[in-house]
Amino acid sequence: MQPEAVIFDIGNVLISWQPERYFDRVIGPDRRRALFANVDLHGMNDVIDRGGDFRETVYDWAETHPEWRDEIRMWHDNWLELATPEIPQSVRILQSLRARGVPVFALTNFGIGTFALAEPAYPFLREFDRRYISGHMGVIKPEPEIYAQVEADCGIPPDRLLFTDDRSDNIAAAAARGWQTHLFETPEGWAGCIVALGLLSVEEAA
Missing domain, CATH: 1.10.150 (DNA polymerase; domain 1)
Structure with missing residues (x-):
C-alpha cells in the first residue's frame, strides 16, 4: 500500500x-x-x-x-x-517528496532549546508539512503516546504512514501501531525503500 x-x-x-x-x-x-x-x-x-x-x-x-x-x-x-553534518541524500529525498506533493512530517526526539539552535543552522528543517518535536510534546520515542499524538493530529490512518528512524526500538513501536516502517541505516537504503513504494523515481531519490 x-x-x-x-x-x-x-x-x-x-x-x-x-x-x-x-x-x-x-x-x-x-x-x-x-x-x-x-x-x-x-x-x-x-x-x-x-x-x-x-x-x-x-x-x-x-x-x-x-x-x-x-x-x-x-x-x-x-x-x-x-549535531553535524547534514546527510545530503536524505535531505534531497525530503525535498523531492515535497516537490512531488507528498506530505512530509518530522517525528524526532529533540529538545526545545536544541531545536531552536538546529533550525537556523539547517534550513531544510523548516520544510516539513508538520513537525512533531518531543520537547514540545512532553513525550519521547519509543513511548506509544508520541505515536498516538501524531496519528490524532494528522488524521492519516496508521497503515498509510511511512516512518524512518535509525533506532530499532523506535521503529518497533511504530510498527506495533500499524505504521509502515524503514530502519534507517544508509541514505541509499532509504532511497531504495522510497523508490520501491513508488513515491519517487531512482533519479529523484539519488
Missing part, C-alpha cells in the same frame, strides 16, 4: 548525531570513554528531549559531576558541533 505521508526522524537520518565523535576529537578517545562510562549523558539528553530547559539541565548535570564539569558543559556550549 502506497503511503499517504512520509515521516522522518532527524538525528542520524537527516543530521548526523554522534556526540561520541565530538568528544573523541576534543578530549581524546580514552577520556571520552571514561566520561560516558561515569556520566549518563544520553540520559541527560532524554531530559532535554522531554522538554527540560537546555542550559539548566546540562549545567545542573555538570554540577552533580564536578570532576567532569567542563566536559559536560560542552554538550550545551558546543552543541552544534555535536
Whole structure:
C-alpha cells in the first residue's frame, strides 16, 4: 500500500548525531570513554528531549559531576558541533517528496532549546508539512503516546504512514501501531525503500 505521508526522524537520518565523535576529537578517545562510562549523558539528553530547559539541565548535570564539569558543559556550549553534518541524500529525498506533493512530517526526539539552535543552522528543517518535536510534546520515542499524538493530529490512518528512524526500538513501536516502517541505516537504503513504494523515481531519490 502506497503511503499517504512520509515521516522522518532527524538525528542520524537527516543530521548526523554522534556526540561520541565530538568528544573523541576534543578530549581524546580514552577520556571520552571514561566520561560516558561515569556520566549518563544520553540520559541527560532524554531530559532535554522531554522538554527540560537546555542550559539548566546540562549545567545542573555538570554540577552533580564536578570532576567532569567542563566536559559536560560542552554538550550545551558546543552543541552544534555535536549535531553535524547534514546527510545530503536524505535531505534531497525530503525535498523531492515535497516537490512531488507528498506530505512530509518530522517525528524526532529533540529538545526545545536544541531545536531552536538546529533550525537556523539547517534550513531544510523548516520544510516539513508538520513537525512533531518531543520537547514540545512532553513525550519521547519509543513511548506509544508520541505515536498516538501524531496519528490524532494528522488524521492519516496508521497503515498509510511511512516512518524512518535509525533506532530499532523506535521503529518497533511504530510498527506495533500499524505504521509502515524503514530502519534507517544508509541514505541509499532509504532511497531504495522510497523508490520501491513508488513515491519517487531512482533519479529523484539519488
